Amino acid sequence: MAIRAEHHLAIPHLDSSVEVPPGLRIAYAQHILDKHLRNLRAILEDDVSHSDPLPPKRLGSPLSDGSEDPFSQVAEYKGRIAIVGAGATGLYLAMMLKYLKISNVDIYEASDRIGGRCYTYNFPDDQECPHNYYDIGAMRIPQIPAMKSTLNLIKELDLPRAKYVLDAGCEPQMHYYSNSTSEAPSGKPYEKRIKDIINGLGKNWNQEFATLVAGDSDNYSTRAWLMHKDPKLTYEQTEEAESAETSTGLFDQAFLESLCDYSDFQAAKGKDWWRLEGGMSIVTDKMNQCIEDPKWIPHNPVSLKVKTKATVVSMGENKKDDKIEVTVSEGTTMRTETYDMVFNTTAMGPLQRMDIQGLVSGFGPPAIQKKILTGIRALSYDRACKVAIKFKTRWWKGMYQSSKDHVTIGGVSSTDLCVSNVVYPSWDDGDKPAVLMVSYSWAQDATRMGSLIPDYSKQDPSIDDTVVAQSFQDLVKLWSKSDPAITVEFLKKQYVTHHAYAWSHDPYTGGAFALFGPGQFKYVYPEFQHILCGGKFAICGEALSPHHAWISGALDSGYLTLVRWLVHLGDHHRVEALKKSWFGGGKDEHAAEFDEVLMYWPDPNLAQCQEWAGTSSPDGNQEFSLRFFQVAAACPYINDARGMILIRSETNQHELEIERSTTAKSTNMKSTSLLNSLVLIAASLSEITLVNASIPRGLNLFKRKDVWKPEVGTPWQIILSEVVTLPKGGAGNLSPDVPVWDLDLFENKKSTISAMQKSGKHVICYFSAGSWENWRKDKDSFPEKDLGNTLSGWPDERWVNISSVAVRAIMAKRIKQAADKGCDAIDPDNMDGYNNDNGLGLTEEDTISYVKFLSAEAAKYNMVMGMKNAGEVTDQVLPYVAFCINESCIQYSECDLYAPYIEAGKPVFNIEYPKGAPKVKASDKKKICSTTGAAKGTDGFSKVIKKMNLDKWVLYC
Numbered sequence: 001m002a003i004r005a006e007h008h009l010a011i012p013h014l015d016s017s018v019e020v021p022p023g024l025r026i027a028y029a030q031h032i033l034d035k036h037l038r039n040l041r042a043i044l045e046d047d048v049s050h051s052d053p054l055p056p057k058r059l060g061s062p063l064s065d066g067s068e069d070p071f072s073q074v075a076e077y078k079g080r081i082a083i084v085g086a087g088a089t090g091l092y093l094a095m096m097l098k099y100l101k102i103s104n105v106d107i108y109e110a111s112d113r114i115g116g117r118c119y120t121y122n123f124p125d126d127q128e129c130p131h132n133y134y135d136i137g138a139m140r141i142p143q144i145p146a147m148k149s150t151l152n153l154i155k156e157l158d159l160p161r162a163k164y165v166l167d168a169g170c171e172p173q174m175h176y177y178s179n180s181t182s183e184a185p186s187g188k189p190y191e192k193r194i195k196d197i198i199n200g201l202g203k204n205w206n207q208e209f210a211t212l213v214a215g216d217s218d219n220y221s222t223r224a225w226l227m228h229k230d231p232k233l234t235y236e237q238t239e240e241a242e243s244a245e246t247s248t249g250l251f252d253q254a255f256l257e258s259l260c261d262y263s264d265f266q267a268a269k270g271k272d273w274w275r276l277e278g279g280m281s282i283v284t285d286k287m288n289q290c291i292e293d294p295k296w297i298p299h300n301p302v303s304l305k306v307k308t309k310a311t312v313v314s315m316g317e318n319k320k321d322d323k324i325e326v327t328v329s330e331g332t333t334m335r336t337e338t339y340d341m342v343f344n345t346t347a348m349g350p351l352q353r354m355d356i357q358g359l360v361s362g363f364g365p366p367a368i369q370k371k372i373l374t375g376i377r378a379l380s381y382d383r384a385c386k387v388a389i390k391f392k393t394r395w396w397k398g399m400y401q402s403s404k405d406h407v408t409i410g411g412v413s414s415t416d417l418c419v420s421n422v423v424y425p426s427w428d429d430g431d432k433p434a435v436l437m438v439s440y441s442w443a444q445d446a447t448r449m450g451s452l453i454p455d456y457s458k459q460d461p462s463i464d465d466t467v468v469a470q471s472f473q474d475l476v477k478l479w480s481k482s483d484p485a486i487t488v489e490f491l492k493k494q495y496v497t498h499h500a501y502a503w504s505h506d507p508y509t510g511g512a513f514a515l516f517g518p519g520q521f522k523y524v525y526p527e528f529q530h531i532l533c534g535g536k537f538a539i540c541g542e543a544l545s546p547h548h549a550w551i552s553g554a555l556d557s558g559y560l561t562l563v564r565w566l567v568h569l570g571d572h573h574r575v576e577a578l579k580k581s582w583f584g585g586g587k588d589e590h591a592a593e594f595d596e597v598l599m600y601w602p603d604p605n606l607a608q609c610q611e612w613a614g615t616s617s618p619d620g621n622q623e624f625s626l627r628f629f630q631v632a633a634a635c636p637y638i639n640d641a642r643g644m645i646l647i648r649s650e651t652n653q654h655e656l657e658i659e660r661s662t663t664a665k666s667t668n669m670k671s672t673s674l675l676n677s678l679v680l681i682a683a684s685l686s687e688i689t690l691v692n693a694s695i696p697r698g699l700n701l702f703k704r705k706d707v708w709k710p711e712v713g714t715p716w717q718i719i720l721s722e723v724v725t726l727p728k729g730g731a732g733n734l735s736p737d738v739p740v741w742d743l744d745l746f747e748n749k750k751s752t753i754s755a756m757q758k759s760g761k762h763v764i765c766y767f768s769a770g771s772w773e774n775w776r777k778d779k780d781s782f783p784e785k786d787l788g789n790t791l792s793g794w795p796d797e798r799w800v801n802i803s804s805v806a807v808r809a810i811m812a813k814r815i816k817q818a819a820d821k822g823c824d825a826i827d828p829d830n831m832d833g834y835n836n837d838n839g840l841g842l843t844e845e846d847t848i849s850y851v852k853f854l855s856a857e858a859a860k861y862n863m864v865m866g867m868k869n870a871g872e873v874t875d876q877v878l879p880y881v882a883f884c885i886n887e888s889c890i891q892y893s894e895c896d897l898y899a900p901y902i903e904a905g906k907p908v909f910n911i912e913y914p915k916g917a918p919k920v921k922a923s924d925k926k927k928i929c930s931t932t933g934a935a936k937g938t939d940g941f942s943k944v945i946k947k948m949n950l951d952k953w954v955l956y957c
Contacts, residue, residue: 024201024263025146026593028256029525029546031213033598036526054597070577071299074101075839077571078784079340082326083107084315086306087116088554089345089541091287092153094304096562096583098291100574103302106337107291108328110311110350111508114288117542118551120279121499123390129433131425134388136501137512138280138551139423140164142268146547148585148592149555151274156582157286160277165410165426166268170403174415174478175243190222190241193229194262218256218522225255243416249443253380254518260546275426283551315342316358317533322783322806324536325358340785341565345541345558348379349510362533372532372539375524379543381511385446385453387419387439387471387500394434395494396424398482417474420445433496438471442512450502461498468498514543529598531561534805535568546593559584559591560599567599569785570801572841707862708762708824709882712907712940716740718885720766720950723747724756731759736954740942742766742827742885742909745814746776750821757822764866765823767814769854770830771797781810789839791830799830799838802850812857819861826858827885832870848876855880866909871897878904885909889938890928896937910941917947920955929957 034054042050081097083090086109097105113119117137126132141147141154141164154161200208220228223238242251251258276282294301307330314327323338344351363369400408410426420441425434441449452467462468472491479486503512516524528544531537540561545553559578566575578584584591715738724743727733734741734756741756745765753763772782774796783806788799800807811828818826831851833842847870855865864882867874871889874897883906889895890912898908914924931939945955 023145023592025260025546027209028213028260028521029593030595030598031209032522033526033529037598070580071101071573073573073789073837073839074577075571075573075788077102078787079104080338081105082324082337082339082342083345084312084326084342085109085116085345085350085541086114086284086288086308087345087541088118088284088287088551089558090116090343091284091291091306092555092558092583093343093345093540093562094291095287096559096578098300098302098304099297099581099583100577101300102574103300103304105304106339107304107306108310108312108326109306109308110346112308114306114308115281115284116554117503117509117513118280118284119501120281121388121501122279123435123497123499126390126433126496129390129435130429131427131435132390132433133279134386134435134437134499135275135280136386137503139275140166141274141551142264143272143274144264144267145592146264146267147550147552149559149583150550150552152582152584152586153287153555154274154276154283157283157290159282159286161274162277163426164273164275165407166273166412168400168403168407168409168411168424169405170399170401170407171411171413171422171424172399172478172481173413174417174480188241190226190238190245193226194259197259198263198266217259218254219519220255221252221518222255222258223251224518226251247420247442247445248416249445250382250515252517253382254516254521256521257516280551312354314355314358315344315537316356317362317536322534322536324533340536340783342537343558343561344537344539345554347509347511347541348376348381348514348543350508351539352376352510359533359537362537364530364532368527371524371527375520375528376539378517378520379524380515380517380520381509381543382442382513382515382549383444383446383450383502383504384512385439385441385450385500385502385504386437387449387453387467387498388435388437389468389471389498390433390435390496391491391494392433392496393431393494394425394429395486395490396436396479397428413478415474415478417477418445418449418470419474419478420449422475422478438475439500446502446512447504450504453500453502453505456499461500463492463495463498465498465500467500468495513549515549529560529564531564531568535565538565556584556591556593560593563590563594563599570803570840570842570846573839575841707864709864710740710762710825710907712902712905712942714738714740714907714942715956716742716909716942716944717952717954718742718766718909718911718944718946718950719952720744722951724752726752726755731755731761734759734761736956740764740909745818745821745823745826748821753822757824762824763822764825764827765818765821766827766829767818768797768830769811769814769828769850770800770802770833772800773797778810778813782807786840788833788842789837792836797830799833799836799840799842801840802833802842803846808850808853811854815854815857815863816861818858819863823863825864825866825882826854827866827868828854829868831868832872835870835872844873844876848873851877851880874898874900878906881906883907883909885911886941887911888913890935893934893936895935895941898941899937902940908938908941910938910943911946911950912943913946913948917945918953918955920945925955925957 037054038052039050041054042048042052081102081104083093083105086107090107090109091114094105094107097103119135119137120133121136122133123129141150143151197208197212201212217225223235223242226238226241227233227235238251242248288306290296291304291306294303307328309330311329312326313329313334316325317323318325318338321338323340324342325336325338326342327334327336360369360373363372397408409424409428411424413422413424414420415422418441419439421439423437423440425436439449449467449470452465452470454465454467472488475491476486476488503509525544528539532539538561540557542548542550542554542557545557545560547553547556563575563578566572566578579590580588584594715736717736717738717740719741720743724734724741727735731752739760740762742764743753743766745767748765753765756763771791771794772779772787782800783804786801786804786807788801791797791799802808815826831847833840834844834847851865851867851873858865865880866883866885867877867881868885869887870877871886871894874884878900884898884901886895886898886908887910889898889910895910898910901908912928914920914928916924925945927934928943928945929935931937943957945957947953
């Protein structure tokens, strides 16, 4: 016997007495990401525990030229980008890239339409039916903070929105399958516990949230959590609570999903809900128009076009060229394109079908690879099914006469019959034909209803379809108390046509939306919040946002992923420009999920450290945990490290542990016989470029007698624009007769350097470490994405991203070239990019990290390094360099910045460029050679007076 309930909502019961704290989803997502990153940091850093907070890191200075134009300092980006998927995330990324003046973008969509799950079905033309459509996918937006990105987008696109009525207060409800004697199933066991948590969070957020996340709640399904909290609760009671609150099977989702869902809907209590006039497809259609229209963004008048019916079948990393290769199938043709960055925005189902084996090594060490691959395969997606029938009239409108709030449109009927939920349209077209969503179901209910839906691409809809017959049957039961009663015959007479859709049948999604299973928020979500493959690949979309299942989740995931990539590039000006735009949270606001500390720490440098941790030897016989060599230089945020090298083979196992700290003066070796193993490591890694290799600070290069270190006051000469030619009689007759010479690394021969050294001279080899020079032989090795603005006054040079793995690999080769030529030291130029309009967002911290890297690389070959200029970071870099080379500190009265070198017993080689050189006024020479006035603090400096071109002419004091 049917038992009819007066109230059985399709969403949890809403209670105005419950105070909902804002941002529960975001808070939990940030908590687990913070925990994930702290764990990684504890592995990589010495004297850091899992409980230590992440240190802050600014994303870059704001615009510094005083201009209101956010693009005044943005450098041209010449790389090539691919977006896979043209749903909300992919189109939003395309809009943002176009806005940020990044124009070389390809967008691939496997289906024949754009929009993804923003999908409006339009019935055949019918002039009598003004609303001749229904939304197969997203259809409603609550006016709550979590939806800010979507609401901003709709406002910016000037789209017509209208009120969506969630509850009319008069809809018929029915609970048909009940063994209870009550009029409705009881959801009290669930509601009480959920409300207790929400109320606690509302009253004492910090304490209650800490309690919530400290436990293992995320490991439980909702049903298991209820029975765990109350052992007396029976399975049947949890089933009844599920039936009262939601769809069949949804209590098997993660408990924290249920909690967040309840929080979202509770937050919307009393708030406006919105729909789009014309259906949700108009959102993505307008987004597509914007990227195609050159006039949409006046400062970047380009047209980006989506390639539909273009299926990405494989993606792989081309490590030689530092690119991602994307293979696309278009009809009968197959082609492969290369990209500097690929954003994959598809659902996990389509991604799982792609061949991504060539990407996996770039995901990190094996443990991280496994987690990401598991996430792609196992991340839980809910099912959803909708059936819409167009009727000749709004035969249901009589129910509004009993509405206490005088509502005349909208509302939802809920039932445990097959149709699950009947959604009444939120518009009134009078007596004209109207479309009624006769069934909206999720989870197991959607599986069962979806099984009745034929493939409408192969047949026309018919009133005789099983799905129509089932819908009519359930509508009659649901409306059995109406007067007059609704009959199947009546509905058949009212029938015009219908359409039905099951998202689990959709090959382009493989499900309706992400709905995490137990443990997936905690154990799957964090791994995807990294830029992968050395900064060339990212996976994003609604599934990887805390607000999955909402359009805002799709938008926010795209926004955050783009910012992470820009941070990886060091392109802080574009980050600033994006923040100033309407994207994300609106003008001067990032998307709600943004957190600066968490944005910095998932930087690709950290992911790269993880990748090197899993590097294995080329011959496959040995496995290395290169934790010490990982962390020294490529991870700019790591100051000290404890590393371990494990060498495993079939015949032996050795272990060497090196402890490194600020004050370490010795090396602790568990096995002193392992020095021989270092030779083995070097041999095994001969084919691997470890651009971050370093030596422990305990092996202090500056204390070794076999390593040259210049003394304070040593005379010197510097020649960069000429090749040194040895005079008759050999290097001993070189003029001036000074013991230290600074020469261009590339132009001078090894034989010249050797001859000079045999005559008692020491040679410092110069190269630019901070700029790209268009005349160098290795100029094509620099990725375009790592090149910034042109150096002021040097049109053939551009600043480089000194945190880039690729740039550091190039510099490692240059340092080896210096060693091969026999140089005693290196003079890396242009180290002060942070103090210039570099276009890359370089900071002092970047320079400090870079100095550590360069110094460590030089130390591998028993060479020391000098610091060029950059007086602002003298104190921080002093331990890593053997001398300083300064230009024009007397001219600019800033020599006091370099005095600490002299105090530390390290020389300052000073160059001054007076006007008129080589004709130098006596007054200018006196000023330079003094130690007072502008030259105050130059006691002990090794001064030379030179022409700007740094030829062989020189004048000494």
